[in-house]
Amino acid sequence: xxxxxxxxxxxxxxxxxxxxxxxxxxxxxxxxxxxxxxxxxxxxxxxxxxxxxxxxxxxxxxxxxxxxxxxxxxxxxxxxxxxxxxxxxxxxxxxxxxxxxxxxxxxxxxxxxxxxxxxxxxxxxxxxxxxxxxxxxxxxxxxxxxxxxxxxxxxxxxxxxxxxxxxxxxxxxxxxxxxxxxxxxxxxxxxxxxxxxxxxxxxxxxxxxxxxxxxxxxxxxxxxxxxxxxxxxxxxxxxxxxxxxxxxxxxxxxxxxxxxxxxxxxxxxxxxxxxxxxxxxxxxxxxxxxxxxxxxxxxxxxxxxxxxxxxxxxxxxxxxxxxxxxxxxxxxxxxxxxxxxxxxxxxxxxxxxxxxxxxxxxxxxxxxxxxxxxxxxxxxxxxxxxxxxxxxxxxxxxxxxxxxxxxxxxxxxxxxxxxxxxxxxxxxxxxxxxxxxxxxxxxxxxxxxxxxxxxxxxxxxxxxxxxxxxxxxxxxxxxxxxxxxxxxxxxxxxxxxxxxxxxxxxxxxxxxxxxxxxxxxxxxxxxxxxxxxxxxxxxxxxxxxxxxxxxxxxxx
Numbered sequence: 001x002x003x004x005x006x007x008x009x010x011x012x013x014x015x016x017x018x019x020x021x022x023x024x025x026x027x028x029x030x031x032x033x034x035x036x037x038x039x040x041x042x043x044x045x046x047x048x049x050x051x052x053x054x055x056x057x058x059x060x061x062x063x064x065x066x067x068x069x070x071x072x073x074x075x076x077x078x079x080x081x082x083x084x085x086x087x088x089x090x091x092x093x094x095x096x097x098x099x100x101x102x103x104x105x106x107x108x109x110x111x112x113x114x115x116x117x118x119x120x121x122x123x124x125x126x127x128x129x130x131x132x133x134x135x136x137x138x139x140x141x142x143x144x145x146x147x148x149x150x151x152x153x154x155x156x157x158x159x160x161x162x163x164x165x166x167x168x169x170x171x172x173x174x175x176x177x178x179x180x181x182x183x184x185x186x187x188x189x190x191x192x193x194x195x196x197x198x199x200x201x202x203x204x205x206x207x208x209x210x211x212x213x214x215x216x217x218x219x220x221x222x223x224x225x226x227x228x229x230x231x232x233x234x235x236x237x238x239x240x241x242x243x244x245x246x247x248x249x250x251x252x253x254x255x256x257x258x259x260x261x262x263x264x265x266x267x268x269x270x271x272x273x274x275x276x277x278x279x280x281x282x283x284x285x286x287x288x289x290x291x292x293x294x295x296x297x298x299x300x301x302x303x304x305x306x307x308x309x310x311x312x313x314x315x316x317x318x319x320x321x322x323x324x325x326x327x328x329x330x331x332x333x334x335x336x337x338x339x340x341x342x343x344x345x346x347x348x349x350x351x352x353x354x355x356x357x358x359x360x361x362x363x364x365x366x367x368x369x370x371x372x373x374x375x376x377x378x379x380x381x382x383x384x385x386x387x388x389x390x391x392x393x394x395x396x397x398x399x400x401x402x403x404x405x406x407x408x409x410x411x412x413x414x415x416x417x418x419x420x421x422x423x424x425x426x427x428x429x430x431x432x433x434x435x436x437x438x439x440x441x442x443x444x445x446x447x448x449x450x451x452x453x454x455x456x457x458x459x460x461x462x463x464x465x466x467x468x469x470x471x472x473x474x475x476x477x478x479x480x481x482x483x484x485x486x487x488x489x490x491x492x493x494x495x496x497x498x499x500x501x502x503x504x505x506x507x508x509x510x511x512x513x514x515x516x517x518x519x520x521x522x523x524x525x526x527x528x529x530x531x532x533x534x535x536x537x538x539x540x541x542x543x544x545x546x547x548x549x550x551x552x553x554x555x556x
Contacts (some may be wrong), residue, residue, distance in 0.1 A: 003107070003111045003114065003115065003253055004114045004115065004118055004253075005108070005110050005111050005114050006114070007114060007118070008113070008114045008117035008118060009110070009114070011027065011117055011158070012113050012114075012117060012158075012161065012162055012165055014027075015027065015158050015159065015161070015162035015519070016162045016163075016165070016166050018162075018519040018520075019159065019162055019163060019166070019519055019536075022519070022520045023520065024517070024520065025155075025518075025519045025520075026151065026155055026518070026519075027154070027155055027158050028120075028124060028127075028150070028151035028152075028154040028155055028158075029151060030146075030147045030151045030152065032127070032128065032131070032143070032146045032147075032150075037127065037128070041127075041128050042128050044128065044129075045126070045127070045128020045129040045130075045131065045132060046128065046129075046132055048126070048128075048129040049129050049132035049133055049136070052083055052133075052237070053081055053082050053083060054081075054082030054083070055082070055083065055084070056068050056083075056084045056085075056086075057083055057084065057085050057086075057237070057240055057244075059240075059241075059244035059248075060085075060086060060240070060243065060244055060247060060257075060261075060262055061244075061247040061248070061250075061251055061257035061258075062086055062088065062096075062247075062257070062258065062261055062262065064088075064092075065086030065087055065088060066087055066088060066089060066092075067087045067266065068084040068085065068086060068087065069084060069085055069087045069264060069265070069266050069267055070082065070083050070084040070085055070236070071233045071234060071265075071267065072136075072137050072233075072234055072235065072236060072237065073234065074135075074136040074137070075136070075138070075139035075389075075390035075391060075392050075425065075426045076135065076136060076139065076390050076419065076421075076422035076424070076425045076426075077136070077422060077424055077425075078424050078425075078426060079424075081136060081137070081237065083236070083237055085236055085240060085262065085264045086262075086264075087264055087265075087266045087269075088261075088263065089271075090263075090271050090274040090275050090278065093228055093261055093263050093275070094199065094228075094275070094278055094280045094281070096256075096258040096261065097199045097226040097227075097228060097258060097259075097261060097280070098199065098226075098280060099256070099258065100226045100256040100258045100259040101196075101198065101199065101225075101226050103255060103256060104224055104225075104226055104255065104256070104259045105195070105196045105224040105225075107224070109164070109165050109168035109169055109194065109222070109223075109224075110165065110169070112165075112221065112222050112223075112224065113161050113162075113164070113165040113222050115249055115250065115253065115255075116157075116161050116218055116221055116222055116246070116249075117158065117161060118249050119245050119246045119248075119249040120154050120157060120158060122245040122248060122249065123150075123154055123241070123242055123245045124150075124154060126241055126245065127146060127149075127150035127151065127154075128146065128150075129241065130145075130149050130150055130210065130238050130241050130242075131145040131146035131149060131150055132145070133149075133237040133238045133241065134146075134148070134149040134209065134210070134235075134238045135389075137206075137209065137234060137235040137236070137237055137238065137392075138206065138207050138208070138209065138235055138339075138389075138392050139336070139337070139339070139389050139390030139391055139392045139425075139426065140207075140336055140389045141336070141385075141386040141387065141388070141389040142386070143386065144335070144336055144389065148208060148210075148211045149208075149209070149210040149211060149238050152211060152518060153210040153211040153214050154214075155518035155519065156211060156214055156215050156518045156535060156536070157214040157215065157217070157218040158218075158518075159215070159518050159519055159535070159536045160214070160215045160216075160217075160218040160219040160222065160535075160536050160540070160541065161218050161219075161222045163219070163536050163538065163540065163541045164218075164219050164222035164223045164541040164544070165222060167194075167223075167538060167541050167542050168194040168222075168223060168545065171192060171547070172192070173191060173192060173193075174189065174190065174191040174192070175189075175190055176188075176189060176190075176554065177189070177190050177551070187553065187554040187555065188551045188552065188553055188554060189551065189552055189553075189554050190549060190550070190551045191549070191550045191551075192547055192548065192549045192550070193547075193548050193550075194223070194224070194545045194546075194547060195224075195545055195546050195547075195548050196223050196224030196225045196544065196545045197225060197282040197283055197303060197544060197545060197546065198225060198280070198281070198282035198283070199225065199226055199227075199228065199280050199281050199282060199283070200216070200220035200221075200225040200226065200227045200228070200281070200282070200283035200284070200285070200544070201227075201228050201230060201263075201275050201276060201281045201283065201284045201285070202216045202217050202220070202227055202228070202229045202230065202284075202285045202286075203230045203272055203276075203284065203285065203286045203287070203288065203296075204229070204230065204231040204232050204235065204239055204287060205232055205235070205287040205288045206232040206234045206235045206392055206393065207235070207336075207339045207340070207392055208287070208340075209231055209232065209235040209236070209238045209239045210238045210239050210242055212287040212307065213229065213231070213239055213242075213285070213287070214239075214242065215285075215535045215536055215540070216285025216305055217229060217242075217260070217285070219285075219536070219540055219541050219544060220283055220285070220544055221246070221259070221260060222541075223541060223544040223545045224545060225282070225283055225544060225545075226258070226259045226260070226261075227259070227260050227261070228261050228263040228275060228281075229243050229260070229261065229262050229263060230263045230264070230265075230271065230272050230275060231262070231264065232288075233264065233265045233270075234392070234393070235392075236262075236264060239262075240262055243260055243261070243262045246260045247260055263275065272292075276296055276299060276302070277299065279301065281302065282301070282302065282303060283302070283303050283304075283305075283544055284296055284299075284302050284303070284304045284305070285304075285305045285306075285533075286304065286305070286306045286307070286308075287306075287307045287341075288307075288308070289308065289309055290308040290309045290475070290529070293306040293307075293308040293531075294308070297532060303543050303544070304532070305532065305533035305540065305543075306531045306532050306533060307341065307477075307523075307524050307530070307531040307533065308475060308529065308530055308531050309341070309445075309446040309448070309475065309530065310341060310342075310446060310471075310474075310475045310476045310477035310478070310528075310530035310531075311345060311346065311443070311444060311445065311446050311470045311471070311474045311475060311476055312342065312343060312344045312345050312346070312476050312477060312478045312479060312480075312513075313344065313345070313346045313347075313348060313466075313467035313470060313471070313476065313479050313480075314329060314344045314346070314347045314348065314479070314480040314481070314482075314513070315348050315460070315463045315464060315467055315479070315480070315481040315482070315483075315492060316347065316348065316349045316350075316354050316366065316463075316482050317350070317354065317355070317460040317463070317481070317482060317483035317484075317485065317488050318354060318355035318356070318482065318483050318484045318485060318488075319354065319355075319356055319482045319483075319484060319506065319508075320356070320357060320484065321356070321508065322354065322356045322361055322366065322369055323369065323373075324508040324509075325482055325508055326369045326370050326372070326373035327373050327377075327508075328507050328508050328509070328512060329344065329347070329370060329373070329480070330370065330373035330374040330376070330377050331377060331387065331512055332344050332480070332512045332513050332514050333374060333430050333450065333452050334374065334377050334378060334384075334387050334388050334429075334430055334450065335387055335388075335512065335514050336387075336388070336389050337388045337389055337390070337391050337396075337427070337428070337430070337449060337450040338430060338448070338449050338450040338451060338452075339389075339391070339392060339396065339448065339449060339450075340514050341477050341524075341530075342477050342478040342513065342514045342515070342516065343478075343514055344452075344478065344480055344513055344514075345443070345446065345447060345451065345452065345453055346443050346453050346455055346467070346470065347370070347452065347453065347454050347455065348455050348457050348462075348463035348466060348467060349363055349366055349367065349454060349455070349456060349457065349463075350363065350456075350457055350458070350459050350460055350462075350463065351363055351456050351457065351458060351459070352459070353365065353366055354366050354482075355484075363456060367411060367432075367434070367454055370432070370452075370454070371411055371412040371432055374412060374429070374430050374432065374452070375412065375429070378415070378417055378429035378430065379429075381418075381420065384417055384429075385417055385418070385419045385420060385425075385427070388417055388427060388429070388450070389427075390419070390422075390425045390426050390427050391426045391427060391428065391449065391450075394426070396448055396449040397426055397428065397449075399447065399448065399449055399451070400414050400428055400431055400449050400450060400451060401414065401428075403431065403433065403447065403451060405433050405435055405439075405442050406439075406442075407435075407436055407439060408433050408434050408435045408436065408439070408442070409433070409434045410431070410432075410433055410434075411432040411433060411434055411454060412430070412431060412432035412452075413431055414428040414429055414430065414431040414450065415428065415429045416428060416429075417429050428450060429450065430450035430451065430452050431450065431451055431452065432452045432453075432454060433451070433452070433453055433454070434453075434454045434455075434456065435453050435454070435455050436455075436456070437455050437456060437457050437458070437462065437466065440466070440469075440470075443455060443470075444470055444473070444474050445474065460483075460488060464488075464491060464492055464495050465495075467479060467495075467496065468495040468496055468498070468499045468501075469499075471496065471499035471500065471501040471528050471530075472498075472499045472500075472528060473529070474529060475528045475529035475530030475531070476499065476500075476501040476528060476530055477501070477523075477524055477530045477531070478501070478502060478504065478513050478514070479492075479496050479501050479502065479503045479504070479513075480503070480504050480505075480507065480513040481496075481503050481504070481505050481506075482505070482506055483505070483506070484506075489505060492505075499527070499528055500525040500526070500527020500528035501525065501527075501528060502521070502522070502525065516535075522534045522535065522536075522537055523535040523536075526539070
């Protein structure tokens with residue numbers, strides 16, 4: 001079958017224009033309404049997920065598995081999913097990836113981009129199935145699971161495709177070069193090739209198995225590199241569906257489906273380090289804890305893209321409506337129980353309180369308003385369970401239960417959040433603790449989960465200094481700030497930009513510090529210890545290939 005080079009070019013060109021303009025663009029609608037996706041889409045997706053449980057996942061076009069493995073457990077049911085995946089040794093995976101490299105790298109960038117865009121169409125047809133798979137592996141509420149693992153992830157994938165295509169076609173494939181030499185011209189024919197670096201490894205996380213993995217996956221594929229997708233063993237099914245759809249498109253056009261392989265851990269054999277350390281692997285994308293991310297960054301002979309843990313801050317200086325601020329921040333802390341890399345953790349509040357309009361609201365009143373807003377959301381039976389979702393890992397749940405801070409005080413203890421559908425859901429409301437500003441060792445590390453720390457500072461200047469210091473030294477992915485003073489705003493922008501941290505100012509409506517928009521927001525900057533890469537700036541794709549030139553003389 002001939003390759004669909006032009007079939008998706010309009011979509012790719014539109015995505016490139018969106019990348020340049022940075023205005024709102026969404027190729028895949030985020031509203032799971034029947035009018036958009038069909039009256040039966042939700043039911044069919046839910047049924048497809050149910051059928052997959054306690055069964056082998058047989059959609060992958062990877063032959064001859066050595067065994068079938070699976071470790072996933074639903075945070076809503078606290079019961080195994082029972083899905084089993086084909087396990088292959090690192091040696092087998094790497095050998096097949098190397099064999100698939102030659103035909104894939106020799107395709108034109110436009111051909112690879114078209115094939116990958118076509119794969120996104122197949123993924124779109126399974127957004128609801130992916131949503132339920134995400135719910136029952138990560139604990140996300142349905143709406144977040146649908147949006148983050150479906151449309152938003154697909155937009156991030158298309159963004160990577162568009163960026164990779166543009167960078168590989170930025171320069172001409174060939175040109176006639178002439179240099180005047182007086183009575184004659186020196187003439188050369190020059191040609192260039194964008195040469196992919198080799199086998200790519202994408203290591204996924206347990207909380208966002210598609211959204212965090214597809215940018216690196218599609219960036220490597222579009223630039224001609226075969227990819228091994230190594231998901232977290234507790235969150236495989238959502239990205240397994242994505243890999244299956246990519247393989248289907250490859251096979252439909254007589255290409256080796258091993259260009260994109262799922263590489264799962266066995267119950268008794270974790271393969272991430274084996275794959276990462278192989279000299280065959282040239283590119284690594286990673287989302288997860290800082291310790292393993294730093295290990296990967298220090299491997300020799302690899303190009304590594306990381307998103308690691310961050311310590312995110314909120315700076316409260318002044319505002320027009322403190323109640324709206326508290327509601328916005330309560331939602332940000334509660335969204336998916338704080339299990340987002342962009343979730344705020346440290347809230348810096350001056351000892352003198354926060355200026356609201358012409359009034360100075362005392363520190364203690366500010367703290368109590370925040371606590372009341374968190375409690376109001378968590379105890380709202382119609383909103384709380386769906387915003388909070390479930391807690392993915394028992395270790396995260398234990399952290400919330402066991403957290404004590406010397407010299408601090410508990411402002412709001414965690415509490416149960418009954419789920420209207422799943423009575424065994426692993427849930428709890430956010431806890432709030434006050435920490436002394438001088439005890440930086442207590443709040444300089446990420447406390448993953450629904451944990452909120454309030455730090456009383458001398459003034460806004462100390463708040464800014466501490467937030468910037470944390471970002472520079474320990475890493476931050478997001479920052480929220482509330483001020484009506486333009487000079488303070490400029491100071492925050494200046495200090496946090498030097499610390500490589502984006503800032504969201506004065507959010508009170510339906511936008512939250514946690515959220516990043518594809519084609520507009522750069523997710524992670526690469527400018528502090530929270531990560532060395534950014535979705536999706538040019539560096540994210542151009543480091544996956546090299547330009548190589550060829551030249552020979554021509555007659556003048």
